[in-house]
Amino acid sequence: MAVESPLNWRRMGAIVRKEMLVLFCNRVSRMLLIIPPFMQLVIFGWAATMEVRNVDVAVLNHDSGRWSGEIVRALQGSPSFRKVFFLDREADIAPTLEREKALFVLVFGQDFSRGVERGEPVNAQVITDGRRSNAAQIAVWYLERIVSVLGQSMPLGQAAERPSALRLDVRLRCWFNPNLEFRWFFLPNLIGMLSFMLGLVVTGLSVAREREMGTFDQLLVSPATPVEIALAKLVPGCLVGMAHGTLFLLISVLGFGVPFTGSLALLYTGMLVFSAASGGVGLMVSSLSSTQQQAFLGAFTVGVPCILISGAVTPVINMPVFLQYASQFNPVRHFTALVQGIFLKDVTAAAVAVSLGKIVCISAVAVSVAVWMFRRRA
Secondary structure (H helix, E strand, O other): OOOOOOOOHHHHHHHHHHHHHHHHHOHHHHHHHHHHHHHHHHHHHHHOOOOOOOEEEEEEEOOOOHHHHHHHHHHHOOOOEEEEEEOOOHHHHHHHHHOOOOOEEEEEOOOHHHHHHOOOOOOEEEEEOHHHHHHHHHHHHHHHHHHHHHHOOOHHHHHHOOOOOOOOOOOOOOOOOOOOOHHHHHHHHHHHHHHHHHHHHHHHHHHHHHHHHOOHHHHHOOOOOHHHHHHHHHHHHHHHHHHHHHHHHHHHHHHOOOOOOOOHHHHHHHHHHHHHHHHHHHHHHHHOOOOHHHHHHHHHHHHHHHHHOOOOOOOHHHOOHHHHHHHHHOHHHHHHHHHHHHHHHOOOOOOOHHHHHHHHHHHHHHHHHHHHHHHHHO
């Protein structure tokens, strides 16, 4: 029984050089590899935020007393609200929200200030635009914070300050992200999201491109074995992913001021294994595709769900239980946990060993299955 010869690194190196030349000698490919990821990182860095700013607010004030005016003046002085304008009647509420002139309408009743002066609990109605639910919830939270601060000077709030009253002094302190900067949370996650998509696309298009150009059969009759061809086609995707990860790291830290407190060696170890997993998934997609269009669509079909259930956009704990279990097989989830810990927590290798081990296992399985599928299609 003939024993299969070991991998020939020289033949694999020649294939890697060919793939890199195809990627970077073509002007269009070169631009697609460099410009879109750079633009996405810069745009996401400035545009992607959970903060609500430049919000317009409408007020329908049936009260002529002091305290409703105090709340309105506090809204006008807040940097989160751009414009506070008044409505004359309740019939104006619906058109105001339908035309998106205001994110929410604040309605004061006739006895609002009198109730405050008497030290009674009072209510104000907030009508929000449900089409912009996330922004509306955050804006209403801003309003509640303003009212809670202002409420300490109201008679009911002053009564609560008396020694005989029960008082709970809550002081907020946030570890790892003291000012709750959204960029500190989101930009490190972009390293995983964009690197994953790049690895999928670069590796996914490689075999499909060979089939379209008619060079795939020539490659198969070369001295290189199918395993050597498959593994060599993984390398360019890994290199591109590592290069873009480095670019994203520099822009996040130097351009947007995201603190990097951890180990570069640990980050690049995780990035290398994660790039191999991305390339393995991309090679599986490529093995099932006959054209570059199919490979491109397949890469997005696989990539977008992986990003959505990774915890990089929404917390995994908020997802249904079956998706939480499914995300355990998602390399983006574990790399997101790893990169957040390295950026903000200065975690040790022991602390991220579980996440790194899961990425290694997923990478080994993905590459093995990709090579097996490649040999079958070859």
